Amino acid sequence: MDRAPGLSVRLKLTISYAGFLVVTGILLMAAVLAYYTYFLPSGWILTPTGDFMIDRGRLLGSFAPFIIGVLCFLLVFGLLGGWFLAGRMLAPLDRITNATRVAAAGSLSHRIALPGRSDEFHELADAFDAMLARLETHVAEQQRFAANASHELRTPLAVTRTLLDVARKDRDSDELVDRLHFVNARAIDLTEALLLLSRADQRSFTKDRVDLSLVAEEATETLLPLAEKHGVTIETAGDLAFAVGSPALLLQVTTNLVHNAIVHNLAERGTVRIIAAAGPAFVTLTVENTGEQLTQHLVSTLTEPFQRGAERVRRHHAGVGLGLAIVKSITRAHDGTLTLTPRAGGGLRVTVRLPAAP
Structure with a gap:
């Protein structure tokens, strides 16, 4: 200037x-x-x-x-x-x-690290160092996310090109059309997930008073057919828990958590438990499920985009690998915290903690 x-x-x-x-x-x-x-x-x-x-x-x-x-x-x-x-x-x-x-x-790796006792200049320097640290982390996450997104988007496009090349030589292409439809739907789901993730990061949403217990019931009703198909029982409990945020985004958070809990569960007689709780300053939504034994190291990586873990491979209805990343981004946009903990008997416990509505 x-x-x-x-x-x-x-x-x-x-x-x-x-x-x-x-x-x-x-x-x-x-x-x-x-x-x-x-x-x-x-x-x-x-x-x-x-x-x-x-x-x-x-x-x-x-x-x-x-x-x-x-x-x-x-x-x-x-x-x-x-x-x-x-x-x-x-x-x-x-x-x-x-x-x-x-x-x-x-x-962005340079730091001021101003020595001496605390005063106005030291507070400014410390605030600047904290900002640089956050920027460095954010840029690294964005670069890693861009690389992963490019890889994930390249896969369905490459499959589509291969199927189209085969369709040129094969007149009976009904099966190819079905496969193209599946690949195209997956690419659309991935694109919509990326847009939702970007929207949450920008905090471009209107806040309202939201009851997490009602949101949990709505997500449960929507995913009940999927749970029945996988032989999973869903249990809900808790009281009224009012938070301030976007109803659509908080519904997306709950839907993603319940969907993951259903898909990554036991092959038979699996259970999903959803609990909404209210406190004086915070409200929590906890979703826990039975499943395979998970290590703490593996759980700590599950919120990364496109991260499914060593044993959490793609399955039918497994999503595009952005479920927990979207949950983390939306929770952070609502000034909340997301905690993932492996259950002792196998499975995962996920807790979303949000500021309570006044």
Whole structure:
């Protein structure tokens, strides 16, 4: 941004220090002169000849050169001392400015790490370091996400091209059309999931009062046929739990959690339990399911985009690998937290914690 040239902050502070010192000296000298002239009795000062000075004008005339000399000294001392003090005071800003230039050049790993005790400059430096850390993490996540998304989108497109090449030579293409329809539907689902993830990250939604228990019931009713097909029993419990957020996005969160709990479950007699609970400051939605034994390391990676784990391979209705990533993004956009914990007997427990509605 182009700006008109002006004085530096250091020079402005120097002039301010010097000006304040000179003005203070003038006021002090004026007070001394007023006291000598108006409050002391006449004839109290001896002249060089031994006579008492009675004329106040002669007193001012003899005192003026001394005042001028003192003020000149204060001006020079104020400029030199002010320049030095301003440089010392603004030294942390130089480090912050250099760090900003380094970050603007593309290096987000640089940190200010300002030493010393806490003050305004240290708070600014620490806040800037925290911002750089978050930006570095966010950029790394975006790069990893872009690479994974490109890979996931390339797969259905490559399959589609192969099927179309086969269809050119095969007149009986009913089966190929079905497979193309399946691949195309999967690509559409992936694209819609990416758009939903982007919408949640941008927080471009209207907030309203939402009861998580009702949202859980709605998601359960929607996914009940899928649960019956997989032989999974769904149990719901809990009280009214009001949060503030987007009803559609919070429904998406619950639907994704219940869908994952159904799909990644035991082959027979699996269960899914949904609990909504309310507290004084937060409300929680917990979805837990039976299933295979999971390690803590594996669970910690499940919220990454397109991450299904070593044993959580693609199946029918398994989604596009963005279910928990979308849940994490929506929860974060609602100023909440997402916690994943492996169950001792196998399966997963997922807890969404959101601020309670006032």
